[in-house]
Amino acid sequence: MKNQKWNAKNIPSQKGRVAIVTGSSSGIGYETARVLANKQASVIIAVRNLDKGNKALAKILQQNKDADVKVMQLDLANLASVKNFAENFQKNYLRLDLLINNAGVMIPPYSKTTDGFELQFGTNHLGHFALTGQLLQLLISTEGSRIVNLSSSAHIMGKIDFDDLNWEKRSYDKWKAYGDSKLASLYFTYELDRKLKDSGIDIIVTASHPGWTATELQRTWGIMEYLSSIFAQDITMGALPTLRAAIEADLKGAEFFGPNGFMTMRGYPIKAETNKLSKDKAIAKKLWVVSEKLTGVKFEFKKKISSSSR
Numbered sequence: 001m002k003n004q005k006w007n008a009k010n011i012p013s014q015k016g017r018v019a020i021v022t023g024s025s026s027g028i029g030y031e032t033a034r035v036l037a038n039k040q041a042s043v044i045i046a047v048r049n050l051d052k053g054n055k056a057l058a059k060i061l062q063q064n065k066d067a068d069v070k071v072m073q074l075d076l077a078n079l080a081s082v083k084n085f086a087e088n089f090q091k092n093y094l095r096l097d098l099l100i101n102n103a104g105v106m107i108p109p110y111s112k113t114t115d116g117f118e119l120q121f122g123t124n125h126l127g128h129f130a131l132t133g134q135l136l137q138l139l140i141s142t143e144g145s146r147i148v149n150l151s152s153s154a155h156i157m158g159k160i161d162f163d164d165l166n167w168e169k170r171s172y173d174k175w176k177a178y179g180d181s182k183l184a185s186l187y188f189t190y191e192l193d194r195k196l197k198d199s200g201i202d203i204i205v206t207a208s209h210p211g212w213t214a215t216e217l218q219r220t221w222g223i224m225e226y227l228s229s230i231f232a233q234d235i236t237m238g239a240l241p242t243l244r245a246a247i248e249a250d251l252k253g254a255e256f257f258g259p260n261g262f263m264t265m266r267g268y269p270i271k272a273e274t275n276k277l278s279k280d281k282a283i284a285k286k287l288w289v290v291s292e293k294l295t296g297v298k299f300e301f302k303k304k305i306s307s308s309s310r
Helices: 027-038 050-063 079-092 119-140 153-157 174-198 216-220 223-231 240-247 281-295
Strands: 018-022 042-047 068-073 098-101 146-150 204-208 256-259 269-271
Touching: 018 027, 018 119, 027 042, 027 050, 027 068, 027 098, 027 240, 042 050, 050 068, 068 079, 079 119, 098 119, 098 240, 119 146, 119 174, 119 281, 146 174, 146 240, 153 174, 174 204, 174 281, 204 240, 240 256, 240 269
Parallel strands: 018 042, 018 098, 042 068, 098 146, 146 204, 204 256
Antiparallel strands: 256 269
């Protein structure tokens, strides 16, 4: 495939564009926000911990004093916080070009979100589902807008049990729960893409996975944390699939980007494939209905005639 060594140099100026990057106080989210800010985008660091967010902001400004970056509080494990963020954002911005649903939790001990959902499914999928739904009208009104959902090669471990989404009946398997949440991100990507196309709306929805990248997510890995320190790539490489999914021209929607190396663990970003189960339309439709019910967020697919400006 051409351009196999795609990197940040491939990104043109993003001046005039507004981007939200969730979970961008560290790791690949931080790197994504940093690169976009250096390409002159207006970037919102959307994070649960404002102190960490402000430290990330300071690091970006230290490297680039002209960067247009702001910090806003967003706790994806709390639907009230998601609603508050969406409302506050829309009070201050008249456009949204890039919504990068990056934030996530990975293989923590069993716990639940504020609203009673299993933490990984509730944060990684439901939180971003609710956020996207509440920002959709602004995305629709912004010409050329795009949504990127972060998934993982671990989606192959997922198989969603609609009778026990919160792992209250089964013995908790944190890796399978993580796989479920990342499989859900793909169902969301593909179903949202279909609904937008059916409605004649030209928002591009893509997905990506970072391969094996050394981030704070691995703080609960134990021995794997040690192996990560040896084999994982750094965040400058790990963020590239997300950035390519967000920026690559002439995409049609529903593309998936990941590293080109051995077992997709590391390397430069290329178009990749997800497994057969992730493309099951019936499951995707069912998950959509369940997600709307659980979050209380209904997507309105109304095409706007004119685009907004900031």
